[in-house]
Amino acid sequence: MQITNQAGDQHQVPTEGGNQKQYLLPFILVTCLFFLWGMAHNLDSVLIPHLKKACELNNRQSTLIDTSVFFAYFIMAIPAGMLIKRFGYKNSIITGLLVFAVGAFLFVPAANTRTYELFLFALFVIGCGLTILETSANPYAAILGPAESSSKRLNLAASFNGLAAMVAPIVGSLFILSGTNHTPEQMAAMPEAEKAAYLLGEAASVKMPYIVLGSILVLVAIIFYFVQLPSMKVTHTEAEIKPGFFSVLKFRHLSWGVAAQFFYVGAQVCITSFFIRIAQQGAGLDEKTAGYYLGIYGFLFMAGRFIGTFFLRYVKDYVLLSIYCVMSVLLCLVAIYGSGIVVIYALGGIGFFMSIMFPTIFSLGIKGLKSNTETGSSWLVMSIVGGAIIPYGMGTLIDMNHDDIQSGYIIPLVCFLIILSFGVFGHKVKTVSE
Template sequence: MQITNQTGDTHEVPTQNGSSKQYLLPFILITSLFFLWGMAHNLDSILIPHLKKACQLNNSQSTLIDTAVFFAYFVMAIPAGMLIKRFGYKNSIITGLLVFATGAFLFVPAANSRTYEMFLFALFIIGCGLTILETSANPYAAILGPPESASKRLNLAASFNGLAAMVAPIVGSLFILSGKNYSETELAAMPDATRAAYLLEEASAVKLPYIILGSVLVLVAILFFFMKLPSMKPTHTEAEIKPGFFSVLKFSHLSWAVVAQFFYVGAQVCITSFFIRIAQQGAGLDEKTAGYYLGIYGFLFMAGRFIGTFFLKYVKDYVLLSIYCAISMILCLIAIYGSGIIVIYALGGIGFFMSIMFPTIFSLGLVGLKSNTETGSSWLVMSIVGGAIIPYGMGTLIDMKHDDIQSGYIIPLICFGIILYFGIFGRRVKTV
């Protein structure tokens, strides 16, 4: 059997009694990956305020957690694309899972030594594993069925990434956040041994969740090893001209998708990374309560994915993207200038309307690339480096504003403006 994906590529797929049900189990397995890397990303939102406390960091230093993870996307995107071409989707997925698990297990020595650099190294390794998984799973989910439903499939799979956005903060609040917060004056007044024991206890709280996560990843890798997946191998015609890695950016809609994805990931990471801090500062919540509100934010993000997937049956993907961007910009203004619990409501609303942006930008960027789908996918994954750069800029701005968290949310406001331009103009496909 042959299928043609949304990019125009033809792929050979083994049939099972001629039924399209052959895609169901592979799609379920691929969807589980969206949940797992969602757990990793959304635990970072807990780690940032937690390690800021445990390792005694300022705001910009704490965002290096995001930098370590998302810089790995930039470094590993091209090797990940080469890995897929050489060994296929299945072997690449297994490799990504095992690398991801290795990074999770490295949290144990990092916590034992309370060494921030070791935590950053572990997070970088996790990021490398996530890069391989996302480079494999996103295009695989897109081509695993009829081309006209590629955006809906990606949004459905990504909905379980949204489920992780709800589950991870709750798990992190229960097992990582202690609820103990001491001022610099109180810490300085403690005996050295008491202060050291407190900080080590805080750092050690991350060990159990990451040991469990790493073990689950190994089990899933074993499951993929023994599971037979449809082989999606492109059968391009010799007449097709295949631009090089940089030449593919002549597709202007892909170039704009890369820019939009850069700013989208930056905006998402900014909002979640400082969510607990703004909940404490702007709404007066304690650390654990703020963590639970982050779980509610995750629920709204997940709901947005499912509801957005439903709307995509009736509304063009770029139209829905543009509407959601405009609403997110309004909610950013409320988060900046509002006070009290309304700030949390505004951030929750942003989570809802931001939910469909990543998979929608991804699928719009791959339209019409044909034999360049893998290269385009690598560029879109590389653009995730926005999550390494933009939050650091936001943290620096907040430090400059004397720890005024709300003022920093002007950064995601600007990001959504750029994505809005992509949804209206940049996504248009032009002949190369």
């Protein structure tokens, strides 16, 4: 496998430390992208309870926020790859940033009209931008330097995604959540004019954060346009001809990995999407305090990624994955049957133990694929669609149980059991022929 420039000439990435200075600025810019899409994803956890209130939704309807974003990943994964192949990493990153910004600016008309469908469309556009960004930035960060240190670069960049998991809920709690909640009885007794003004005010609070976010995205896109970036891509030799898109699933461990990633993303989105609501219902916290606790959850997620990376130096990846799955199952039981603040502590613990799951499942899923690696990676990216489907099922279950949020956490519990199966035996590299 070689690194070539966009013109097709072979280019060897230098391994001498002094020659790596040309990659420092591009890597810093790419790392900023990890933070920005982390902000978008983690603001959704604030939007779900907020728009549920502002647009008068049930739990199932509110999870369409997740569906809109993560369904875009499924739709855009392959077109994003084609975009990179045709126009290169730099142009694809700029395109992703601008599409992301358009989605953010669409929050203004959505809020002005308090139209939930327009909010969902804006989130779908954001999801399309995020797909292009993630499909571009992950491999680009990997090749910005020597191949032997690509994993370190990706982990370093991904740590800023974890930072966003802590920052976004705090920003959302400060600028989006009002802290004012009315019971259904109070809403029914409210004069229509007062009720309309209250709901419109709640919807309007999302405008400024997303205007600022959209403006930052445009600014970053301009910076990318004017900064000279190494124009590189990974190509295969003639001996490494890639197989058909579906035939790669003959690798059983990849098929298991796709399933495990589907349920992992679904579980993670379920945990965060209903965090604020379970903190209110199960622990008796007010809306803003619950949002700050979600920020602490994000800190534990980030800390878990660093600590888990350290443990991986001494423990087999599939063993650590299995242990973390067992802990997550036990903590889900606490979240379902516990009461008071212990429920929030359990969810924070789940955040810690979930932190290594996505990259660990990804690396185990593509292990030993050789020339099949890029196709296998595409399947693992597409499996992110679990975040669009599973939370909808959780919201439906909660509505069926008369808004009992805690009962819905049986869904992520089942997800962790499936991931545990992957960690115990599904990760073993074996093809159908074997």
